[in-house]
Amino acid sequence: MSADRKAVVLLSGGLDSSTTLAIAQAEGFDVHALSFDYGQKHRFELEAARKLAEVAGVSRHVIVSLDMSQFEGSALTSDLAVPKDRSLTEMESTIPITYVPARNTVFLSVAMGWAESLEASDLFIGVNAVDYSGYPDCRPEFVRAFETLANLATKSGVEGTAKWKIHAPLIQLTKAEIIRRGNELGVDYALTHTCYDPDDEGRACGRCDACLLRLQGFAQAGLSDPACYRIRA
Amino acid sequence: MSADRKAVVLLSGGLDSSTTLAIAQAEGFDVHALSFDYGQKHRFELEAARKLAEVAGVSRHVIVSLDMSQFEGSALTSDLAVPKDRSLTEMESTIPITYVPARNTVFLSVAMGWAESLEASDLFIGVNAVDYSGYPDCRPEFVRAFETLANLATKSGVEGTAKWKIHAPLIQLTKAEIIRRGNELGVDYALTHTCYDPDDEGRACGRCDACLLRLQGFAQAGLSDPACYRIRA
Numbered sequence A, B: 001m002s003a004d005r006k007a008v009v010l011l012s013g014g015l016d017s018s019t020t021l022a023i024a025q026a027e028g029f030d031v032h033a034l035s036f037d038y039g040q041k042h043r044f045e046l047e048a049a050r051k052l053a054e055v056a057g058v059s060r061h062v063i064v065s066l067d068m069s070q071f072e073g074s075a076l077t078s079d080l081a082v083p084k085d086r087s088l089t090e091m092e093s094t095i096p097i098t099y100v101p102a103r104n105t106v107f108l109s110v111a112m113g114w115a116e117s118l119e120a121s122d123l124f125i126g127v128n129a130v131d132y133s134g135y136p137d138c139r140p141e142f143v144r145a146f147e148t149l150a151n152l153a154t155k156s157g158v159e160g161t162a163k164w165k166i167h168a169p170l171i172q173l174t175k176a177e178i179i180r181r182g183n184e185l186g187v188d189y190a191l192t193h194t195c196y197d198p199d200d201e202g203r204a205c206g207r208c209d210a211c212l213l214r215l216q217g218f219a220q221a222g223l224s225d226p227a228c229y230r231i232r233a
Helices: A015-026 A044-056 A088-093 A103-117 A140-153 A155-159 A175-184 A209-221 B015-026 B044-056 B088-093 B103-117 B140-153 B155-159 B175-184 B209-221
Strands: A006-010 A030-037 A060-065 A122-124 A165-167 B006-010 B030-037 B060-065 B122-124 B165-167
Touching (some): A006 A015, A006 A103, A015 A030, A015 A122, A015 A175, A030 A044, A044 A060, A103 A122, A103 A140, A103 B103, A103 B140, A140 A155, A140 A165, A140 B103, B006 B015, B006 B103, B015 B030, B015 B044, B015 B122, B015 B175, B030 B044, B030 B103, B103 B122, B140 B155
Parallel strands (some): A006 A122, B006 B030, B006 B122, B030 B060, B122 B165
């Protein structure tokens, strides 16, 4: 593969997307990172995304504003309380209210548009179907359906000048495996932001689904989590 | 069907989407209209969308801002010149530079998110595969692929509480048939904006692909176009 083959990488600023970015670079892609200001309450992740993109030395980092808080229904964008202290069994059995309707579909669609204008046809997304919160748009069948769509929705796909590929390199990894892989690639997890419900200083709660999965992942990887928590779980 | 079954209708402010809205209402749907401020140069269409939504008496009209002009490559969002005076054969043979990468995919994705928060699963889009400008995301196979995606990407689709349907009622109609149908349903086409390259007063150029297809449609329907042109074609 040419060393300057461009790819658009979705970068939330969290652990999974920063590891995905490092994997894309390790595979030789010229990374263009894309983040969204979508009315999320945990806006510290955007600052994290900025730092991570800078440290990784990506070619370009774009933050697109898209106000999804106009649409009610998710605890990530409204005043609904973020659930705390749920067991892994609870996480796996229901789709929680932190689910943002259509989020990954919207993010991939915009990434596809940017990629097409760059004459690229590779997208990276850090979805994970193992240690995840039960979101429908994190599953392999969703990723495959989007790939099919991309080849029908774009000028390059239809004209046959590109074969679109949605890379989801974490999809079958456990959180511990993701952390080990990122560690090998030199990801500085101190820069990442994971918590759905940080305090005003950006410190993590240690009790939401995202924090609990992260902490469990570091424990299982035998590594110490460098993130800043307001309560050590 | 229950008279209050909700649907999200993509409303650009043009002829096709305003006819689609009227069809959704005629089918008994409680219409929630969605427009996008995506950095388009022909911003008069947003004012048109506002008036059309108001006149139609929709339950809610939301304009979502999403700045796609950061991504280069389309004459609709950049300084590239809008092509003029092309023949229908030219329009049909190539995808023009007015193509905005991934536009309909992005619009449908956001519509899907809003619909899911409304507990709706019906989306309407006024794409047309007959008298169209050769855009890949206006074809039946694109619409079907998005429907498949919607059923995999959403909580309601995965839990089986909804079967998503992407309604594209214009997809097999000629422009003349669309205009006749809208006329029967009482659409006021004087309120619609079609031109890709209006002047400062919002008057249509009469020469871009969109104007030419519109004018031909009215001629073939045997009706007079009430739009305001700066040059009568």
